[in-house]
Amino acid sequence: MAMHFIFSDEVVLLFDFWSVHSPAGVALSVLVILLLAVLYEGIKVGKARLLHQALTSLSISTSQQLIEETDQHSTSSDSPHVSRTRLRWFLCHFGQSLLHVAQVVIGYFMMLAVMSYNTWIFFGVVLGSGVGYYLAYPLLSMT
Amino acid sequence: MGHFHHVGMSMGMSSGDDNSTMAPSHHHPTSSASHSHSHMMMMMPMTFYFGFKNVELLFSGLVINTAGEMAGAFVAVFLLAMFYEGLKIAREGLLRKSQVSIRYNSMPVPGPNGTILMETHKTVGQQMLSFPHLLQTVLHIIQVVISYFLMLIFMTYNGYLCIAVAAGAGMGYFLFSWKKAVVVDITEHCH
Numbered sequence: 001m002a003m004h005f006i007f008s009d010e011v012v013l014l015f016d017f018w019s020v021h022s023p024a025g026v027a028l029s030v031l032v033i034l035l036l037a038v039l040y041e042g043i044k045v046g047k048a049r050l051l052h053q054a055l056t057s058l059s060i061s062t063s064q065q066l067i068e069e070t071d072q073h074s075t076s077s078d079s080p081h082v083s084r085t086r087l088r089w090f091l092c093h094f095g096q097s098l099l100h101v102a103q104v105v106i107g108y109f110m111m112l113a114v115m116s117y118n119t120w121i122f123f124g125v126v127l128g129s130g131v132g133y134y135l136a137y138p139l140l141s142m143t
Numbered sequence: 144m145g146h147f148h149h150v151g152m153s154m155g156m157s158s159g160d161d162n163s164t165m166a167p168s169h170h171h172p173t174s175s176a177s178h179s180h181s182h183m184m185m186m187m188p189m190t191f192y193f194g195f196k197n198v199e200l201l202f203s204g205l206v207i208n209t210a211g212e213m214a215g216a217f218v219a220v221f222l223l224a225m226f227y228e229g230l231k232i233a234r235e236g237l238l239r240k241s242q243v244s245i246r247y248n249s250m251p252v253p254g255p256n257g258t259i260l261m262e263t264h265k266t267v268g269q270q271m272l273s274f275p276h277l278l279q280t281v282l283h284i285i286q287v288v289i290s291y292f293l294m295l296i297f298m299t300y301n302g303y304l305c306i307a308v309a310a311g312a313g314m315g316y317f318l319f320s321w322k323k324a325v326v327v328d329i330t331e332h333c334h
Contacts, residue, residue, distance in 0.1 A: 101313035108297045
């Protein structure tokens with residue numbers, strides 16, 4: 001394995017079947033890696049937004065629960081509320097965990113792609129991260 | 144180590160015949176890279192493979208040779224990734240708790256009519272020599288070391304170990320962030 005950046009028409013990336021030997025193949029690989037980097041930035045923003053949405057929606061429902069509890073002074077009528085809130089929170093958190101796994105895996109894939117020491121692939125990762133950040137982070141402050 | 148050189152196959156390849164197709168594809172790039180050390184590039188696999196024969200893990204004495212050892216390594220890597228996620232969330236919690244102490248400084252400033260007004264400055268943060276900051280630093284060092292270990296484990300390209308890293312990270316995030324979200328919910332409303 002070469003331990004310095006090279007410009008090369010051939011690269012083997014991540015999997016056995018992903019081995020290219022032509023400039024067109026390398027260009028296609030760079031495009032795929034670029035999209036992967038954009039997806040990575042998007043997942044980061046998506047996780048934060050999902051957490052924010054879950055906290056706001058569930059805090060509303062818990063405060064509604066408290067209001068109902070003080071009005072009615074009975075716990076039997078709001079047990080479906082509690083279980084529904086818990087179930088929603090569980091599903092939301094499970095979805096976030098799946099997103100987290102995807103983020104970890106894609107992050108490692110990008111690290112391994114840069115480790116191929118192919119300069120075109122490296123440019124693809126850097127450009128993809130930039131484009132992904134540019135597109136995704138404004139969506140973070142949107143509510 | 145002798146048989147690595149004469150066949151030119153990487154150490155992970157000896158496990159299955161599905162990896163034997165890799166040998167021709169590995170020979171082509173060496174000619175373009177203009178390197179004479181063709182046997183050196185075979186020491187590290189460069190694509191994902193599933194196997195448990197002769198897998199080196201991080202340290203020189205740690206070599207996996209049997210399925211049982213691979214299962215043990217899977218569990219250990221899984222727990223390490225879970226611990227890493229827990230450490231990240233524990234550090235966040237500790238930082239938030241130690242930043243509850245807010246320092247107020249009152250400074251006199253000249254007012255509009257020649258009067259003196261008292262302006263209050265609020266600083267949130269840790270002092271350098273305080274115990275919480277030292278603890279955060281130690282935990283940060285541990286976190287950096289573990290994150291590099293996880294990266295190196297993923298770099299073995301062994302499919303089982305990579306799945307252990309990903310699954311451990313997911314499970315750790317699920318378990319520790321669950322508790323954190325409940326805590327965050329309460330404290331955010333108090334602020």
